Structures are given as C-alpha cells and as structure tokens.
Amino acid sequence: MQNTNHITEGEFRVGILTISDSGFKGDRETDVSGNTIMDMISDSTLSVIKRDMVPDEVNAIADTLRAWSDSGEIDVVLTTGGTGLGPRDVTPEATKSILDIEVQGIAEAMRMKTFEITPYSMLSRSVSGVRSGCLIINLPGSPKAVKECLEIVLPSIPHGLQIIRGSGWSHEKA
Secondary structure: OOOHHHOOOOOEEEEEEEEOHHHHHOOOOOOHHHHHHHHHHOOOOEEEEEEEEEOOOHHHHHHHHHHHHHOOOOOEEEEEOOOOOOOOOOHHHHHHHHOOEEOHHHHHHHHHHHHOOOHHHHHOOOOEEEEOOEEEEEEOOOHHHHHHHHHHHHHHHHHHHHHHHOOOOOHHHO
16 A cells, blocks of 8 residues: 555545455456556546455445545545446445445446447446545446546546535536
C-alpha cells in the first residue's frame, strides 16, 4: 500500500478491488485488470493507496467495500470483475447492498458507449454509487473491457468527487 501523506488537495485517493475466485486462490499470477486500472490512472489526479483481491462472494465484497468507504481514507473504489451473468458474478448485488445512493448514469454510460464496440456490453450488470462520501464504480473483469469503460468514466470522476465533497458545482455555473 502506498503512503497517503503525499496526497495533495487536488488529488483523490483510490482503492482498487479485484473480484476473482481464481486470483484469490492464487491460480492466476497476475492481476491484469487491476494493473490496467493502475496504468490508466497513473497520469491523473487519482492516486492508488489501497489494492486488494477478494473471491466472488457477496460478503467478502460487501465487507471490503464497506470498510474502505467508511474509513474516510478512500475517495473512489474501482472494482473489477464479477459483473457478468455467471453464477459466481455477484459484485453488483454486493455493491448495491452497501450503497447510500446509486449513481446509475455511470453504468449506463459505460454500457451505452461500449455497445458501439460490442453488443455483449448489454450483458454487463455494473453498478455505481456512493457510500460514506466514497464513489464506488464496478468495472468488468476483462482487461480490454476495463480499459474501454475506464476511458469513458475517468474524465468525470474528479468532478463527481468534488461534488461529493461539496465543492466544484453551483447552480450559478449552470
């Protein structure tokens, strides 16, 4: 884990949570999707301070999301994996169970834009929302899909976090 003391006022702290039975058991050596997220946010105002992997189990996912959000140390959690139609894909259920508010537009934008690339995007069940002032965004498990979805939402994340913090938006600006 990186030290949070270097975070400046304009930066936001990120947690990356990979949901994968095989990765958690050690059957996969590399977390390619988690690494993709790391690479994509390296030049932004987002700084990764926490990264972990849990199995495809509702309680493990929900407990981690709850702990990270409620800690006050993380501004945004990006999850990868468990958003499909498989019997072990339970990330959306776990996420919904801990949210204070759901932010449907994030998942809708990801599905809408990636549908231009593949019709399979309509099968994604990604969820996004806020808990304890922390934005949570479910990304797919495929590294290619992670990249495509993160390209869509990444530009909006800092503005969303500023709004959550109570700054960055007023009706006079509209």
